[in-house]
């Protein structure tokens with residue numbers, strides 16, 4: 298599997314960890330050598346696990362949630378993410394654009410731009426352009442399934458060769 302598709306697939310799988318009932322987002326930061334240095338999904342800070350939207354601003358989820366890009370940055374496994382790329386399943390908002398720019402990430406690769414009409418997306422694009430952070434959409438349209446059984450296929454035969462088994466020692 299080539300790099301772009303692999304890293305975006307990882308962002309998509311990571312998004313599945315999110316408890317947001319409406320929008321699950323995943324992000325994956327990759328360094329210049331193609332090494333993954335951070336992954337994250339949208340979640341709530343400890344003690345704030347309320348995904349409601351219909352209540353007033355004091356309880357609205359958007360004022361509490363930690364975005365996937367923020368979490369990928371927080372979870373980074375290296376001192377800095379200068380010149381890295383970020384793969385994200387949904388275009389970053391203006392707050393995440395600030396983190397992206399200030400952290401030295403050089404490219405944003407996104408899957409969906411479903412909030413393109415929102416002010417925060419437009420401001421995000423203005424900021425990224427001004428900071429010379431490039432962004433491009435990765436058009437992945439196919440369905441991908443994981444067949445776990447495929448990875449277990451040869452295990453039964455191996456287990457039959459009992460004399461090699463540590464469990465029989």
Ligand SMILES: Nc1ccn([C@H]2C[C@H](O)[C@@H](COP(=O)(O)O)O2)c(=O)n1
Nearest residue numbers: 319320322339364365387388389390
């Ligand atoms: N780039 C983004 C955009 C959004 N999110 C998170 C924040 C919320 O949990 C959810 C958006 O909620 P909606 O307005 O669709 O109900 O997605 C993110 O992590 N990264």
